[in-house]
């Protein structure tokens with residue numbers, strides 16, 4: 127909230143359509159000036175004519191699969207002006223596009239979980255609710271904690287933020303397994319297990335080992351509801367607590383005691399999504415499920431396995447799952463797609479083969495990249511590599527309210543309105559209300575709604591009617607509302623400003639039905655049961671994701687582990703210019719937290735500008751000493767706008783503190799090809815000499831370019 131006001135008319139807003147000089151003068155083509163070139167403002171009609179002609183050239187000469195329109199990102203809380211939906215609908219009306227699958231949020235789990243429990247839904251939206259947990263759960267073993275900073279976010283928005291209240295009412299003891307002590311509110315009764323990053327799977331295996339050795343596992347549950355425990359049990363043989371202590375840094379005696387406590391209590395094992403946003407990210411999720419199966423409490427209220435408590439506001443929420451109005455996107459005639467986090471590989475390696483969930487696929491040849499509503503120079507890893515990838519296409523188009531790094535690396539930048547500057551319908555997946563989002567500010571500069579921009583392009587390409595169906599934005603809102611609810615009338619709803627949604631079906635969990643009768647209510651796995659060993663996954667033959675949970679050491683090591691997690695002062699990179707985000711900066715840069723012992727060893731004190739570096743890149747940050755971090759671990763949240771300085775004597779760096787210059791552009795595994803951006807290995811040093819100014823929040827326009 128506090129970020130909205132200042133960002134609304136901030137100088138970082140894109141005021142008018144702008145075209146990169148090189149593209150304007152030399153036409154489309156690969157260009158390594160992207161991200162360095164200046165922009166020239168061009169009148170709307172002119173830019174739309176040029177862009178329509180270029181879209182037509184690419185689809186005619188190269189085919190529609192040469193248009194990459196995946197456009198991943200979190201723009202807009204509204205249902206109608208949802209930027210990706212608008213873009214996909216538009217591209218579908220002109221013949222389709224290469225899209226992207228899955229998410230940066232939980233793209234590893236969404237590929238793994240169908241093999242293990244039948245679908246993702248089973249653990250995400252059918253988990254025990256917070257009130258059930260408050261009533262029944264005695265022990266929560268929280269891998270990644272339940273970070274309160276994250277629960278204010280829900281896709282589509284949310285009217286009531288329930289999770290903090292639920293957390294305050296917990297009676298369960300919590301075993302907080304995380305490198306960061308503040309991954310749980312300090313008000314919760316917790317014991318902290320300061321695990322080494324990327325080693326949770328070893329800890330889980332040793333807990334499982336202890337259950338077996340002490341005969342505490344539920345053999346009956348494993349036999350009736352699971353397949354493949356015997357193979358896993360054989361694998362566990364040498365995964366004892368001493369072995370795990372050496373890897374995780376958690377003393378063996380503590381592991382044994384925790385395993386006993388888990389078996390003796392109603393225990394909920396939770397794993398945050400961050401753990402699967404890593405190399406081998408399948409393993410902690412699968413091992414967590416195997417461990418919960420061994421406790422035999424899956425399907426009991428408040429017991430079993432949960433995924434994403436503390437990752438998103440609606441996990442564990444009590445609201446009914448809703449069908450809310452949405453914009454129909456039409457049908458994409460192109461069947462090409464990439465797993466979402468393979469964007470740089472797509473652009474750098476057209477034609478190259480890769481594995482994905484049992485398939486061998488090939489990257490198509492991309493000529494035009496179209497992004498609306500996302501910021502790959504926020505969300506992707508190894509930004510220096512992404513910069514090289516962005517030199518390859520003929521044309522890059524970006525719709526943006528702000529001059530983000532992605533806009534700066536584009537050829538055509540079209541100014542988009544924000545949610546405050548247009549009308550929409552707002553609601554989350556488990557919301558209590560549908561909100562009439564009234565316009566509360568005029569569009570900044572010459573900004574237009576994404577819909578209006580696409581409607582103008584559609585008209586130039588002869589498909590205006592197919593795209594707009596003859597409706598204005600307001601007429602679309604009325605249409606979407608009316609095809610969803612007859613009463614109250616749209617006018618009434620709009621005047622009231624909100625509609626309270628009736629409570630839906632009683633919350634019930636898939637696993638409760640399965641537990642009651644696994645034959646009548648099988649899981650949607652090949653066996654109908656929980657697959658502790660998956661013959662399907664084993665059959666793929668991937669060394670980085672074999673047929674049951676295993677310990678796979680990370681391919682990089684020390685000196686320091688960087689946790690690049692979600693920022694608590696904003697949503698991703700959005701509104702970094704806002705007051706709350708700015709107030710969180712240290713020495714004008716993103717805040718890097720480090721343990722006082724690591725700081726002392728490097729002569730660093732709070733408030734210093736530091737250089738964080740590895741072989742892939744470097745960034746500057748503002749140091750804060752904090753013993754809430756395990757020694758050897760530093761934390762730099764995502765979201766500072768990428769601010770490349772190419773000619774610095776220490777080498778190229780980001781002056782602002784974007785951790786994605788440090789993360790590796792590797793997949794979680796060949797199975798899921800998920801994002802592995804949560805971790806990197808780095809070193810940190812005090813930065814001496816004049817620190818380059820942060821320029822990311824100033825527009826890259828030539829003075830008086832109009």
Ligand SMILES: Nc1nc2c(c(=O)[nH]1)N[C@H]1C(S)=C(S)[C@@H](COP(=O)(O)OP(=O)(O)OC[C@H]3O[C@@H](n4cnc5c(=O)[nH]c(N)nc54)[C@H](O)[C@@H]3O)O[C@H]1N2
Nearest residue numbers: 199200201230231499500501505525542690698699700803
């Ligand atoms: N290292 C590391 N990287 C990560 C992660 C991590 O844990 N570590 N987490 C990942 C995760 S989970 C995610 S979800 C991604 C998030 O990545 P993104 O969703 O790409 O990040 P946002 O900053 O939300 O980008 C949304 C963009 O849309 C713009 N926008 C807002 N409203 C509108 C609109 O109406 N129209 C248009 N055209 N644009 C609009 C905003 O200005 C902003 O630039 O990041 C991922 N990246």
Ligand SMILES: Nc1nc2c(c(=O)[nH]1)N[C@H]1C(S)=C(S)[C@@H](COP(=O)(O)OP(=O)(O)OC[C@H]3O[C@@H](n4cnc5c(=O)[nH]c(N)nc54)[C@H](O)[C@@H]3O)O[C@H]1N2
Nearest residue numbers: 231270276279303304323324398399400437691692697698
């Ligand atoms: N304020 C705010 N809230 C958000 C977002 C935001 O940008 N800002 N983004 C939203 C989105 S799109 C998503 S997908 C979710 C993401 O939800 P998550 O992925 O769960 O969130 P993160 O903050 O990235 O990570 C949670 C915690 O995991 C811990 N962790 C990291 N590595 C390890 C490890 O190896 N072992 C253990 N045990 N713990 C580890 C970190 O200390 C971190 O604080 O958050 C959502 N909520």
Ligand SMILES: [Mo]
Nearest residue numbers: 229230231232
């Ligand atoms: Mo996410």
